[in-house]
Amino acid sequence: MTKQAAIKKAKKVKFAILDIHGVLTDLTLYYTDDGKKSEIYSLHDRLGCAALKEAGIEAAFLTSKVTRIDQYIGSIYKIDRLYGTSAKMSQLDEIEKELGLTDEEFCYVGDEIIDIGIMKRVGLAVAPADASTEAKAVADYITKTPGGRGVVRELAEFILRAQGKWDTVVEKLSKIGY
Amino acid sequence: MTSFKKDLNKAIEKAKRVKLVAQDVHGVLTNNTFFCDVEGRRQYSFLHQDGFGHLSFKRLGTEVAFLDTTSIDNEGLYRAQELKLESCYHRVKDKMAKLKELEKELGISPEEVCYVGCDITDLAIMKRVGLAVAPADAIDEVKKVADYVTTASGGRGVIRELCEFVLKAQGRWENWVEEVAKMGYK
DSSP states (O other): OOHHHHHHHHTTOOEEEEOSTTTTSOSOOEEOTTSOEEEEEEHHHHHHHHHHHHTTOEEEEEESSOOHHHHHHHHHTTOOEEEEOSOHHHHHHHHHHHHTOOGGGEEEEOOSGGGHHHHHHSSEEEEOTTSOHHHHHHOSEEOSSOTTSSHHHHHHHHHHHHTTOHHHHHHHHHHHOO | OOOOOOOHHHHHHHHTTOOEEEEOSTTTTSOSEEEEETTOOEEOOOOHHHHHHHHHHHHTTOEEEEEOSOOSSSHHHHHHHHTTOSOEEOSOSOHHHHHHHHHHHHTOOGGGEEEEOOSGGGHHHHHHSSEEEEOTTSOHHHHHHOSEEOSSOTTSSHHHHHHHHHHHHTTOHHHHHHHHHHHOOO
């Protein structure tokens, strides 16, 4: 896939679906000795989500199971839709039906085998730099950033530049904060 | 990480005039990441050595200010409190407006301001101030407009490195090192 082809696909994107683990995180799980788990996230992605929203592109999380950490991150990143299912394709069907959107108007970011089906379907399939070989093979765009270090930030810039909205969004966010 | 060629002598000339060091918090004092646990508690990591940089500036009469837009929590404030820095502007919506206010308050010109930033919301300020500094892992657009790019990445000693650079340019480093070695700096 050439960059030009990916840009062409990015122009049509109206909705971004993000896998959480391996995309928003680097897949590492930290446990304390009292059994509490934490995961590490990047504030770059908070900017990415804010930029997409500012440009009118909704973002949703789609992961096999929504945990409390995911809910906290969703509220920090101002994500209204958190879907917990491993049947990712039927979830896409439902969202399409609800919003009247088509496959090509979706961007999906995923890093593993479970994501390949949906990645083949959507308009713009994206994989982080350190995604599995299988996911990278079906991606239209592979970010330079690895999972957990600002994949959504890079993706937002890529889509919004393709759509000619980046500069306006940057100017706005610099004034109003996010 | 892309590297950009910078004119070091020009940066040194600019550093001589610095009276205020203002900086973004995340991506400069931290590596832009945070931990989130199952209770929703978040953790941020800062670096001890940057504190030496901050306190050195303060002790030698160079003002220090945090200009933060992205904080979810109060981590920047806590760090500032620990360092006894009065100027921590937290969750500022318009950083440029805040910086202009600060310049007025301190009676200094934009040429006397050093600003350290790492992302797009810092670009306008970086173009305005006397000495614009970016961490090694800042985004390319920011590094492009910076006068000086530190070898340290965000959260790994950017301010420590900047402190040495500015104080050396101002001819104050040697004396300061001697004083610290004798008396400490706290």
